[in-house]
Amino acid sequence: MAETPDPTRSKVGRLIEEYEMTDVGQELEDRWLGRGRESQSLRSLADWFNRNILDERLKAAGEDPLDGEVANLYRLLSQEDVTAGMRVDAEATLEHHGIDPEELRSEFVSHQAIHTYLTDFRGASKERTPADRIESVRTTVQRLQSRLVAVAENNLDQLRNAGELSLGEFTVILDLQVLCEDCGESYSVTELLDRGGCECESVASE
Incomplete structure (x- = not known):
């Protein structure tokens, strides 16, 4: 039997371990395959995962984000249709909490990274829709x-x-x-x- 690859060899797996998000790997797989819910695209899973990273960073900084705060802050940091002024304000909010915006962005993952983690390191697969x-x-x-x-x-x-x-x-x-x-x-x-x-x-x- 082939040995299961070490998930921490992938960026997604390393971040899951670093932030001790023990259930996130299984939830990513369940969300992608549509187990008990509607199947999500890899892009939406990447956004979901990145919001989790942002939430963990804010909590580590001693913050207790309100409902919707993390999603809105992530949108301001990542979406192309956001004005430069709004993005600067979002970055200033992070810096106020002691979080380096560029360092945070470097931890955000792409949908390709999610796909690699799910297929190569969790062995998940599904037909292309x-x-x-x-x-x-x-x-x-x-x-x-x-x-x-x-x-x-x-x-x-x-x-x-x-x-x-x-x-x-x-x-x-x-x-x-x-x-x-x-x-x-x-x-x-x-x-x-x-x-x-x-x-x-x-x-x-x-």
Whole structure:
């Protein structure tokens, strides 16, 4: 019989042990497989796990978070649609409690880390659902977008530093749109995935 891998070799497993969250590993597995509840996506599990980490850090700092406080603070720290001012305020709240925001962020895990922990270190598995496939497409596109932006920024910066391009402080903005030629609507890839499609189906049903 193959020996079960040591969970602490994974980031998720190390954090579970470090914060003595003894039941979290089993709950992650149950939530993913839908045991006694609706199955959750890996991304939602990563958010759930990260909120647990934040809660543990606040309690270690002597705080007793109110209902909803941890979830709101995590949202301000992690979501892209949060304004810079709101994120700075959230970071100031952490610093007031003696928590380094960057150190905390380094402990947050990705949905890929959750998947690795569940499959490689707990031996859990399930059939890929449409939601899983959509999540995979989302991750792939976002990774490619980030890479393209980084390549463009790096090359422009090199040209500017070499005196071959006149350019002040800059930000590369990539606007990737999907245009449906049947209904004429266009969406960002993320928006299209979130809404589950374009207007074709609703037009066809009228």
